[in-house]
Amino acid sequence: MRIELKNFTKTFGELTVIDRLNLTVESGEMIALLGPSGCGKSTTLFTICGIHRMNGGSLHFGDRDVSDLPSQKRNVGVVFQNYALYPHMSIRDNIAFPLKVQKEDAATIARKVDEIAELVHIPELLERKPAQLSGGQQQRVALARALVRKPDVLLLDEPLANLDAKLRLEMRSEIRRIQLETGITAILVTHDQIEAMSMCDRIALMKGGKIVQLDKPDEMYANPADQFVAGFLGNPPISFVDASVVGDTFVLGAGEIAVSANLMGRVPSQLQLGVRPEYFGPQFGSGVAGKITFVETQGRENLYDVTLQNGTVIRSIQPSGQSFALGDQVSWGIDTDNVLAFSANGDRI
Amino acid sequence: MKSNFKSWPVIVVLTLVSLPLLIMFTFQLVDTFTNPIPGSIWPESFTVEHWRFLWEEPELGRSSIWVVTWNTFVFAATTAVAVTTISLTAAYALSRLNFPARRFFLGGLIILHAFPTITLIIAIFLILQFLGLYNSLIGVILVKSALELPFGIWIMKGFYDTVPWEIEMAGVQDGASRFTVWWKLVLPQVQPGLSALLIFSFLSGWSEFVLPLVLAPGNEAQVLSTYLSALILDDTKPDFNLFKSVGMFYAIPVIAIYLIFQKKLMNIYGGGSKG
Incomplete structure (x- = not known):
């Protein structure tokens, strides 16, 4: 589903964090919000999922204006940096929670949970508790829980930051595979240019609450708009x-x-x-x-x-x-x- | 378990320190079942006559021990439930919601917690009398709950503070209402604090003495602590072994609860971490 953010403004008290930002994510596209810490990328993400309210501008999912809708009604799946699994519930109950809240019947829930567990490759873990899982497995559970009720949009907030280097490599391609298989529109927030370049169709590079450049990864690398973009992309750096x-x-x-x-x-x-x-x-x-x-x-x-x-x-x-x-x-x-x-x-x- | 220091010196020191208490408790228990020779500390004959208050009709002017025990139980249990329920919701608000004068309430909690409540007793007495709740169990329950609340709220806030906010946000994103999130996702995380607070406030109510003494001195609302005090104040026929037996009877539930729930009670002082 197409996401359209128009003239989005966010202030915290006196401080304007984001001033009239425009961003359009095409349906089925995965886009990265990339930038140094404090650039407003997480604020943008949390506004799209409804945790933050907008101080100005509008947000559309497809034709639907969701600017003033509460989180519960936006149908957005979110994967948090620390996965935020519910520690007292089994993995099955964790994944089933969004469906139980919607009061689906038990048979449907069981079928959907099994399907999504198959997709993220964790069918053998369903009866365990989150504490018994490794970081990569918890990540998969978090993805499954975010995707199980078929959200319009998938938001990923620094999903790889808590993983060690080897798992990060593995989950990078796994998240991309799952995103492509489901065809969901996704937004990834990261400060790691390699993650952004390797996982996403396009990158929105942010600085000081503004999008400095929005482009395909290779295009952005070859033709940076300014010195900041050139310095941010590339490892080892320019x-x-x-x-x-x-x-x-x-x-x-x-x-x-x-x-x-x-x-x-x-x-x-x-x-x-x-x-x-x-x-x-x-x-x-x-x-x-x-x-x-x-x-x-x-x-x-x-x-x-x-x-x-x-x-x-x-x-x-x-x-x-x-x-x-x-x-x-x-x-x-x-x-x-x-x-x-x-x-x-x-x-x- | 291997330890990096020898454990027997610790055990010796702890035994020596607790020995006086142990001896006192032992003799209390022994005395309730025996008759000593006057002037000697050693028991002479076994008897259950000091426990006769459990089955005999009460003497004139005294309440039945079972009525008093029931009163004490109702007082302690109601206080515990009231304190725990109100603390659960109030502490959640203080920990999570950004409402006006939040800092003022937080500061007020600390002050009230440190406040010597005994200085309020006259004011409370007047208020209860004005409300017509003087000399009733309900009145004492209300006062005791109110005085216990700052402690309960503060403890529960500590437990709530350790729950990551992402769990709540994830619940909201999953489509659950704020109430469902609190009930199904957050409460289970603070459950150790909940049980500890419940037990702790029950014990605190069970052992409360001053409030029932001052605010409900009548026979109908008598609790075990005031019953015990009335017993020793009655100097027309002093019966120390009876006093000891009632004291023992009064202490048994406390000892039992401590033995059963000591791990849960430790949670409250561990600040919510699992130990």
């Missing part, structure tokens, strides 16, 4: 370098590179360049000289910090098995076609 333009070259602290054709003639004399680690290295020639000040081995790849003479650090990621070592003086090149240029106030050029 490096920013002060540069000045002399003729048709960018002059960096220790070296120079050619201005690419698409930027030619559009750049101011002083600017910042954003260089992603995969576009800096010996395979792009030479010209930027510095010293390797940090090496991080990641198995398949190595991450190098190259410190230029003026102190600027540019990160580079290289396939492992190369002979660069800490302290080496290197002169590497930058892939000029993929350099991102930003003006002094952070806008993309």
Whole structure:
């Protein structure tokens, strides 16, 4: 079901947390609200499910105006960060609770619980108590409980934050699989760009109560709207370098590179360049000289910090098995076609 | 269980400290069933005559022990139920709802809890008399419940505070009303506190002395504590062994409840954590 948030405003006392935010989630789409803590992403989520009231604007599920409806009548499934399972009930009763509240008959409840347990792969756990389950299993139960009454919208509030690294990887694809199988419209709140990029159709990157950019993950990565977006997406992160333009070259602290054709003639004399680690290295020639000040081995790849003479650090990621070592003086090149240029106030050029 | 210190010194110290109490209780029990030789502490002959108050007709001017026991039970049980029900709802409101003057009520609770209630006794006496509840069990129950409430609310609020709010939000999202959420999802989480408070306020009512003494001195509303006190004040025919037997009779339910429910009672001092 299509979700449409129009001119949504939220204030806490004197403080305006979110000012006239607009967001449309298409039916069956999974969208991520991504941003640093305090950016208003959780506030937005809790407004959509009805825990917070709106101070302005409107919210539509499909054609239905739900702006003033209480949570109980919105038909929204929510998965909380700590799963919020009911500790005194068995897993079966946990999942059945939303149906029991709707006073469905026992046979229907049993059938629906079995179906959803099958979907999230927990049929053997139904008679246990939440405390007897691992984090990943509790997560599956929480998903089952949120989905069992076929909600219009599924909301996920940092669902992976409490899991260890390996489970997180597994649940990432599991949540996406379940979302695709049910075809439900979903909103994921996260501060982890990898989760957002790997699970969602589109990402809404938020900062200070505003959506800075709303785009497909790869598009957002390749074409960030501004310096904040460029810095937020990408792991290892992008490096920013002060540069000045002399003729048709960018002059960096220790070296120079050619201005690419698409930027030619559009750049101011002083600017910042954003260089992603995969576009800096010996395979792009030479010209930027510095010293390797940090090496991080990641198995398949190595991450190098190259410190230029003026102190600027540019990160580079290289396939492992190369002979660069800490302290080496290197002169590497930058892939000029993929350099991102930003003006002094952070806008993309 | 292996411990990182030796347990026998602790046991020795605890035994020495509790020895006087143990001796006193032992002699109380022994004395109720025996007749000692005057001047000696050792019993001479076995008898149940000191317990005759249980089956004999009461002496003139005294109530039957069973009526008094029933009064005490009604007083303690009603107080316990009233305190627990009101604490359950009031503490939920204080813990979860954002209503006007919430901080004032919280502060008031602490002050009332620390307030020496005995100083209120004259005012309460006047109010009860004005309402026509003086010298009635209902009057004492109302007063005792009211005085017990700050403690109960405060304890229950502590238990509610440990329940994660996400559980309630999840319940609301699942379509349940706030009342259903409280009844089906939150109450089971605070159940240890509920049982502890119920037992604790029952015991507190069972042992209450001053309020019945002052507010219901008549024979109809007599409870065991005032019965016992009347017994020793009656200096025309002092019978210490009878006094000891009634005292024993009075203490038996308390001891039994402690033995059965001691784990649940400890919850109240554990601040709601399971120990």
